[in-house]
Amino acid sequence: MVDPVTLAVIQAGLQQVCDEMDLTFSRAAFSPVIAEADDRSDGIYSAEDGSLIAQGSKGLPVFVGVMQFSTRTLIERIAAGVTAAPEPGDIYIVNDPYLGGTHLMDVRFAMPVWRQGRIWCWLSNTGHWPDTGGMVPGGFSASAISAEQEGLRLPPVKLFKKGVLDAEIWAIICSNIRVSDQRIGDVKAQASALMVGAERLAALLDRYGDGTVGAAVAQMRDLAARQMRAKLALIPEGRYRATAVIDSDGVVNAPLIIALAVTRAGERLVFDFSGSSLPCAGPMNSVRATTLSSVYLAVRHVFPDVPISAGAFEPLEVVGIEGTFLDAHYPRPVSGCAAEVSQRIAEAVFAALVQAIPDRVTAAPAGTSGNFGLGGTDPETGAGYVMYQISGGGYGGFAGGDGISNGCSTIGISKAPPVEIMEQKYPVLYRRYALHEGSGGAGQYRGGFGLDYEIELLRGMARASFVMDHGRVGPQGVLGGGDGAVNRVEIHRQGAPVLVPEHLSKAQDIVLQAGDRVRVRTPGGGGYGAPADRDPARVAEDLALGRYGTAEAARLWPGKP
Template sequence: MNTSKVSGALDPVTLIVIEKGLAQVCNEMDLVHEKTSFSPVISEAFDRSNGIYGAKDGRLIAQGATGLPIFVGVMQETTRCVLEECPNLGQDDIIIVNDPYRGGTHLMDVKMVRPFFYKGRLWCYLSNAGHWPDTGGMVPGGFSSTATEIHQEGLRIPPVRIVRDGVMNDEMVKLILANIRIPDERIGDIKAQIAALQKGAERLTALLDRYGVEVVDVAIEELERRAEQMMRAHIRAIPDGVYRSTAYMDSDGVVNEPLEVHAEVTVSGDQVTVDLSKSSKPCTGPMNSVWASTVSSVYLGFKHVFPDVPINAGCFAPIEVKKPHGTFLYAEYPRPVAGCAAEVSQRVMESIFLALAQAIPHKLFGAAAGTSGNLNLSGVDPENGREYVMYYFSGGGYGGWWSGDGITNGCSTIGICKSQPVEIMEQRFPIRFEHYNLREDSGGAGKHRGGFGVNYRIRLLRGTAKVSFLMDHGKFGPPGILGGEPGATNQIVISQDGKEFTPEHISKADDIALRAGDWIEVSTPGGGGYGTPSERSDADIASDRRNGYFNEGQRR
């Protein structure tokens, strides 16, 4: 297509209108996905994402403003995999896939990909992802901390048609529902993802009808060029050099030894190269990370540091990530990967932050809580005889930064999800939240202290249940920078028959039996501090104590 004539006529107003129009298509997909899902983790917590991806190579064109950021890079890889393995899709076909080794994350993140045709031509792909609270496996909810192979973690779905010629593939749906728990919820989530893709096709058609394919094509090229230009300008402002850091994970859930994420960030002009090849070897337990999750984590780390760069493929063009073969950050079949997107990804990002803090501390911050706090409770409610699987995650503190204290009870660094409302959880499951409060003294001390984590306790009201959790930062608190102290570590206490204990791996355990009256209490990490504690002003210290954030004799 000759775009020069169109490009010359593409005024700034039209460009920004098309940019916002593409984003609005994705936002409406997100909204449909959210409002029609059955699972609270999607309908209430927004653990999902929808986007538009290139027809030739799956490159990101646009993503919804409220979509989970970790899926920015992941769904590029998912879409590329579908392009390679399903080359002859019709305009009314939809692919379902959750295979971690085919552009995925953990098995609970189920993706759907639909080719979008405009006037008979394949123009792009519409893709989405939603976290299903269960996909089978040996631990309800999928977050097994002791799995040693992928087959123990749940149902693995390669790219297959779930919709063919506009008709749902009932045989495929039956196969999926027969292998997972709570099938009446999952069918609702399946239909919600399909409906979101349909809405995207409708709204995108309207956009192209209004502005024309040539104009929109040129706008996308220009938006990508500008995003790349902005990212390169930011990188150019970083002093050339090689910056190294190490971030630590508690354990892999099976072998009680730390895992190390070694980042080597090389800045040269307007290009940056990230090498993670000196990280720990592949691990026995489920804290391995597949390539799609690892590379997306690096992209997202830079996006946190430079949030003004628009999200599209151009944003990532100046960032080269070397594939870390032979490490736990490049998982291959049949390595277990349940913790990759929710936990390992955040430690990869932490390593990027720590490396860049050496070069541009005025743009960085102490580490955030760095864990999603994945907790699953499952059983049969004796009141109605129904089986249930409850998935819950929680917030923690963000790090102090150059201009102030860190955010308290912020979401995980991979997402913009919110914790599911206590009232909704108590209505749906036989539990009671006995308290949910600020965790005092959890923010790392510094000139600007870290934000605070939270404490919550869940008591089982009736019947029996099993609780499993896969978290992190239980041994190593989120580090501070420029002399700032680390935030408090993750702490978990369980009460069985009145006896309290902490699991061996601290932040990870499977299938702990609970009876009515038993409880689990979680205290999430605070953020790391920024600058030395001695630099903190007397006014800020007095304010913290006045608000009850710290007590006399405790660290500031």
């Protein structure tokens, strides 16, 4: 048994190791989506089964469970002789969604940490590469019907052998992705983050001893499990039902349904997705690892003070996903799983739990990452480029306050890259970048506002693709609150009518010429509580600041200024 003070210091030390890996990765990366948007995560995982020991506080929450599953799969494949056994200095690369992953653009590295001739733990990280091949620049193919159309799929292989980059494997990767000459910066950053982590972890182990740190890890897991069970006791026993709707799968223009029943019985919380839609033709399927991780991150939103550890997941059980689009198998396309489907899963969890503990759960957030890919060749430089844009949206209202405006996605802390950086790197000009005012759902506490941006292509020709959501139905309000505004995507061409994609929030291979513009208005959050109960002073403030027009306010809050 490790004494409480030493336990707290070791726990903070492990967290610091992960945070330093995160910072190293972002600061050394080439791509804006990693260097500026922080679409990455780092963690420490058990040598025995890959279970989560610690993860960076600045990493994407959706990767909390995903890297645990991918590391476990790697360990199992090594034990079975399918994947080559590790040696000191080896780093594995994998992006296969069906081996505990997300979509192909989320590329994972894993490196064993050796102590006295044996593996003490694994360090792993994930970075969103701007492109991994496939039908469209950026990988977000809205109408892919197979995994091969989405990009290069890598099983776990050694990219670094004894500390040296394998030139042959790297050549294979570069031959199958766009702007490959730019990826080496991200690869070196990703590997460097793991090496920094190994150095910092070795210092911690040297200071306290391998045995003491190992005992502390076991106590941390047990403590997290007990803390989560204590939190679950706050939920009244019973069964709570909710649904969430996905616009379409990008191929068949019909909604997909996530049906959820949450049951609190004793010390367990069971999430039953029976009755959800069948596997779909397009890329809005989700793999098992992403589905489970989406549930975990949703619960962490509700109980954020439970320490990040595999123990926190032990009281949570997910059932009923077999045979649905939430448990995709090869060759189902899955590019929308991590960025979009995961957020609909979290929305369903929120909608169920708000019935049980309304003081701890918000109305639905915007729930889309706003994936926008643009690829072409800049005639000024002759160089090819792949631009990837993510965007924020409104958070839902909650007991005691309005939702945040232009917050990051439900699944992570990723933020939109600075406009100035994007304009420097790509032949685009942002004509508009503002709040999507009026987009928050009405309520006693209204939803936050989404983002309204417009991008103009300055030079050459480019191909645009979108995989977004909430274009058909806005984020749902709760306890009498109104829904947030829907996601709106428009293509503005010179002398031509405005184009709205058939699937509203999903389209691919839209050809843009110089002077064409893309305008996106992301959703606002859902409203919380009856609009009639809103404080008149809050209504007056919204009107005075121009957040809502007078006519709209009269509709939303009748009888109040």
